[in-house]
Amino acid sequence: MGEKVLHIDPQKCTGCMQCEGVCAVWCSASGNPSVSRIRVLKWEGSLFVPMACRQCEEAPCMAVCPKEALYRDGALNRVMVDYTRCISCRMCVAACPFGAMGFDAGRQRVFKCDLCDGDPRCVRFCLPGALSYTASETVQYRRIRHAAQKQAPIKEATHVLLSSE
Numbered sequence: 001m002g003e004k005v006l007h008i009d010p011q012k013c014t015g016c017m018q019c020e021g022v023c024a025v026w027c028s029a030s031g032n033p034s035v036s037r038i039r040v041l042k043w044e045g046s047l048f049v050p051m052a053c054r055q056c057e058e059a060p061c062m063a064v065c066p067k068e069a070l071y072r073d074g075a076l077n078r079v080m081v082d083y084t085r086c087i088s089c090r091m092c093v094a095a096c097p098f099g100a101m102g103f104d105a106g107r108q109r110v111f112k113c114d115l116c117d118g119d120p121r122c123v124r125f126c127l128p129g130a131l132s133y134t135a136s137e138t139v140q141y142r143r144i145r146h147a148a149q150k151q152a153p154i155k156e157a158t159h160v161l162l163s164s165e
Contacts, residue, residue, distance in 0.1 A: 003077045005136045006113070006120055008050045013130035015040060015048035019122035026121045027111070028104065035104050037113035038122050038131075050130060052122070053100040053113040055079055061092035061101055061112070078115050086110060 023036040033039075038052040055078045062070040062079060069085035070092055072078070088109050093101045101112045113120075115133070123131045 003136050004118070004133050005055065006052055006115060006123070007132045007134050007138075008052065009130050009132070010047065010049040011130075012128045013040065013048040013050055014128045015042060015046070016127070018125050018127065019050060019131060022121045022125040026116065027114075028107075035102065035106075035111065037100075037102070037111060039099070050122075051098055051100060053079065053096075054098055055113075055115075060095040060097060064091045064095040066091065076115055076118050079112065080114060081110060081112060083109060 017033065017040050019038050020033040020036040020040055021031060023038050024030050024033055027037055028035045038050055041049045041051055043049055059070065059072075059079050062068075062072070065086075066089065067085045067087055069082045069087070070079055071082060073080045086109065088103070090103055090110060092112075093103055093110055096112075101110055103110050116122075118133075120131070120133050123133045
């Protein structure tokens with residue numbers, strides 16, 4: 001089995017925010033959702049979208065860090081923070097295109113998802129099943145299939161246009 005990724009299916013999210021609570025308790029021994037590594041955003045009406053670190057291959061947070069405190073852990077292919085090097089400048093927080101990094105004002109340090117060392121608690125406690133920790137190949141296949149299904153009607157229409165000329 002290949003590397004695993006945190007997969008989010010917003011269509012299954014009910015907005016219960018159980019993932020936020022579990023994460024806050026597990027990662028910071030606090031029930032405060034502001035220090036959770038996963039956030040549930042509410043979009044227009046009743047659409048809820050959990051957001052967490054995507055463990056980007058070309059991670060902008062790593063690129064902007066002046067102290068190289070962010071690094072890729074080879075074991076789980078995740079981006080980690082080396083707190084012995086971090087100066088809490090928050091440039092990584094500003095650089096993250098997903099808003100997945102945060103700053104804990106109480107501890108005066110940045111934070112991000114570390115996949116709970118390969119056993120994400122948010123996944124365990126997501127009763128609707130909106131979160132899963134699955135092989136990256138499976139997730140890529142879903143994305144490719146979905147994109148192909150979106151393009152199929154366009155290609156058929158183009159083919160009909162070209163063949164009738």
